[in-house]
Amino acid sequence: MPVRNLAVAAVFDEIADRLDIQGANAFRIRAYRNASRMLQELSGDIAAMVEQGRDLTELRGIGADLAGKIREIAATGSCELLERLRREMPPAVTELLQIPGLGPKRVAVLWHDLDVQTPEQVLRAARDGRIRALSGFGEKTERRIESAVAAHLSKQRRLPLATAGHYADALVEHLRGAPGVDRVVVAGSYRRMRETVGDLDLLVTARRGNAAIEHFTGYREVEEVLSRGGTRASVRLRGGLQVDLRLVAPESFGAALTYFTGSKAHNIALRRRAQERGLKVNEYGVFRGDTRVAGLTEESVYRALGLPVIPPELREDRGEIDAAAAGRLPELVAPEDLRGDLHAHTAATDGHNTIEEMAAAARALGFEYLAITEHSRRQRMAHGLDAQRLRAQGEEIDRLNRQAKGFRLLKGIEVDILEDGNLDLPDSALAGLDIVVAAVHSRFELSRAQQTERILRALAHPRVKLLAHPSGRLIGQREPYDVDMTQVIRKAREHGVSLESNAHPERLDLIDTHCRMAKDERVPVAITSDAHDVAQFANLRFGIGQARRGWLERDDVLNTRPLRELLKFLG
DNA sequence: GCCGTTTTCGGCCCGACTGTTTTCAGTCG
Ligand SMILES: Nc1nc2c(ncn2[C@H]2C[C@H](O)[C@@H](COP(=O)(O)OP(=O)(O)OP(=O)(O)O)O2)c(=O)[nH]1
Ligand SMILES: [Mg+2]
Ligand SMILES: [Mg+2]
Ligand SMILES: [Zn+2]
Numbered sequence: 001m002p003v004r005n006l007a008v009a010a011v012f013d014e015i016a017d018r019l020d021i022q023g024a025n026a027f028r029i030r031a032y033r034n035a036s037r038m039l040q041e042l043s044g045d046i047a048a049m050v051e052q053g054r055d056l057t058e059l060r061g062i063g064a065d066l067a068g069k070i071r072e073i074a075a076t077g078s079c080e081l082l083e084r085l086r087r088e089m090p091p092a093v094t095e096l097l098q099i100p101g102l103g104p105k106r107v108a109v110l111w112h113d114l115d116v117q118t119p120e121q122v123l124r125a126a127r128d129g130r131i132r133a134l135s136g137f138g139e140k141t142e143r144r145i146e147s148a149v150a151a152h153l154s155k156q157r158r159l160p161l162a163t164a165g166h167y168a169d170a171l172v173e174h175l176r177g178a179p180g181v182d183r184v185v186v187a188g189s190y191r192r193m194r195e196t197v198g199d200l201d202l203l204v205t206a207r208r209g210n211a212a213i214e215h216f217t218g219y220r221e222v223e224e225v226l227s228r229g230g231t232r233a234s235v236r237l238r239g240g241l242q243v244d245l246r247l248v249a250p251e252s253f254g255a256a257l258t259y260f261t262g263s264k265a266h267n268i269a270l271r272r273r274a275q276e277r278g279l280k281v282n283e284y285g286v287f288r289g290d291t292r293v294a295g296l297t298e299e300s301v302y303r304a305l306g307l308p309v310i311p312p313e314l315r316e317d318r319g320e321i322d323a324a325a326a327g328r329l330p331e332l333v334a335p336e337d338l339r340g341d342l343h344a345h346t347a348a349t350d351g352h353n354t355i356e357e358m359a360a361a362a363r364a365l366g367f368e369y370l371a372i373t374e375h376s377r378r379q380r381m382a383h384g385l386d387a388q389r390l391r392a393q394g395e396e397i398d399r400l401n402r403q404a405k406g407f408r409l410l411k412g413i414e415v416d417i418l419e420d421g422n423l424d425l426p427d428s429a430l431a432g433l434d435i436v437v438a439a440v441h442s443r444f445e446l447s448r449a450q451q452t453e454r455i456l457r458a459l460a461h462p463r464v465k466l467l468a469h470p471s472g473r474l475i476g477q478r479e480p481y482d483v484d485m486t487q488v489i490r491k492a493r494e495h496g497v498s499l500e501s502n503a504h505p506e507r508l509d510l511i512d513t514h515c516r517m518a519k520d521e522r523v524p525v526a527i528t529s530d531a532h533d534v535a536q537f538a539n540l541r542f543g544i545g546q547a548r549r550g551w552l553e554r555d556d557v558l559n560t561r562p563l564r565e566l567l568k569f570l571g
Numbered sequence: 572g573c574c575g576t577t578t579t580c581g582g583c584c585c586g587a588c589t590g591t592t593t594t595c596a597g598t599c600g
């Protein structure tokens with residue numbers, strides 16, 4: 001079985017961790033981490049590239065050595081360097097790096113001097129008072145480590161973006177009440193609209209800072225203050241979420257926002273560009289020698305580097321700086337570009353509102369159209385429609401459309417793709433519909449070849465115009481099924497099928513990197529809510545976020561088209 | 572280990588907080 005991109009990335013990450021603990025050159029380690037990140041974001045299949053004999057050194061961060069290692073991993077599943085490092089160091093040790101406060105140096109000492117290999121063993125060593133005796137460690141460090149391990153062992157993983165939003169809103173409101181506070185902005189991965197966030201990063205400007213930091217650490221949900229200084233503080237909330245606050249003077253707002261929005265890789269790339277121009281960038285501004293030349297606004301920071309402002313969603317060091325320098329940044333799709341929604345459910349199946357209520361909510365958003373796309377009969381739990389109920393619903397929609405002016409309900413279905421790639425309803429049932437959305441809701445465990453074959457077959461069905469939630473993943477709950485997305489996207493193009501970017505907060509599927517791949521292959525993406533009630537249209541903003549992260553412009557998105565053009569696409 | 576309209580060798584982002592340190596290493600953002 002060909003090796004997956006993520007598997008190669010995992011090998012490089014493990015090599016980086018082990019080299020780190022061994023005290024290897026920091027830039028060599030960074031090279032492995034950069035290569036891993038590139039592979040995780042790569043939309044094409046690395047194994048296929050190897051097989052086709054492509055020149056891997058054209059990939060960013062891959063030189064002759066790492067290209068060789070990728071070929072070795074593709075051929076054997078592992079590589080000599082990793083196997084050697086594993087022999088030199090017990091397997092579990094790298095997990096210790098995940099514990100906040102334990103970096104490579106301390107992990108090396110714990111392992112060498114105490115033969116500690118697992119978080120549980122660290123906890124025991126701390127409780128036995130064996131850590132404080134180590135040189136470079138002390139009583140306080142031991143206590144911090146103990147607390148950090150306990151938190152690590154009970155910690156939830158990364159939080160879905162929408163969930164983090166609830167915490168963020170409450171915190172921002174709390175901070176706005178602090179004396180002397182000027183502005184409060186959520187930065188970090190939250191501002192970049194990543195599908196999940198590891199923590200919350202809050203930027204605050206104030207003339208007198210101490211009061212703001214006091215106010216922050218005094219927030220009622222704070223469980224533990226992890227650190228606190230004059231310009232920054234970190235806390236852990238009940239429930240485990242970490243929140244970092246950064247405080248700067250108002251004149252540094254732009255530089256600090258750039259810094260705290262990241263990503264780290266984007267920051268490094270920006271700062272390298274600054275170096276090349278004899279400038280220095282930090283969170284206080286852009287400097288030439290001792291003179292500050294920018295920093296009040298993000299616009300001023302980017303301008304000082306000869307760049308237009310780069311939208312936060314693009315700041316991942318995926319080529320956005322080169323694009324900006326060349327004046328080729330995309331004009332990203334925005335919420336107001338949407339003219340309708342192509343995936344929604346009603347109380348006829350597992351939704352909670354009537355067709356009329358859903359239509360009224362869509363109209364209130366300024367939409368021109370809404371497709372009603374219930375589940376098909378196989379989804380028994382959801383009361384999926386059979387041919388007869390689907391026809392009856394179509395008649396009701398016809399009746400509603402006759403009454404409504406300036407708005408169009410589209411007759412649709414979210415039909416199951418069966419294991420063999422056939423659809424869950426006969427062609428006769430699909431014939432009268434405006435839009436057929438096809439979706440995988442079962443047999444996620446099929447092999448890559450079988451799953452790909454299954455979906456390609458569905459895409460070839462002449463009535464199918466939209467592939468719903470193409471990866472099938474549920475964030476934090478279910479991994480994507482194994483499928484060759486390159487082939488899926490090519491097939492979609494061949495048959496004039498659009499790919500859905502499902503905006504449900506647990507899905508956010510199309511994944512951002514696949515979004516970008518669809519764009520490159522000129523396959524239109526439909527940003528849909530999959531709303532099961534009228535409130536869920538609000539989720540569309542998360543779909544917009546993922547689309548923007550995938551570099552999509554208005555014209556790359558199917559449901560920015562006016563009704564007439566949409567209908568043309570739907571044939 | 573990667574990379575180059577200044578370089579094929581010598582650089583590689585920059586700063587805050589903590590604890591144990593007698594001047595700064597380690598970790599993190
Ligand atoms: N210049 C620079 N900035 C950094 C570095 N590490 C983090 N930052 C900045 C950019 C990050 O987006 C921002 C917040 O750090 P986080 O660790 O919270 O990362 P981020 O929010 O991007 O992702 P997350 O979802 O929290 O894992 O701080 C660094 O090593 N150098
Ligand atoms: Mg963060
Ligand atoms: Mg953070
Ligand atoms: Zn649905």
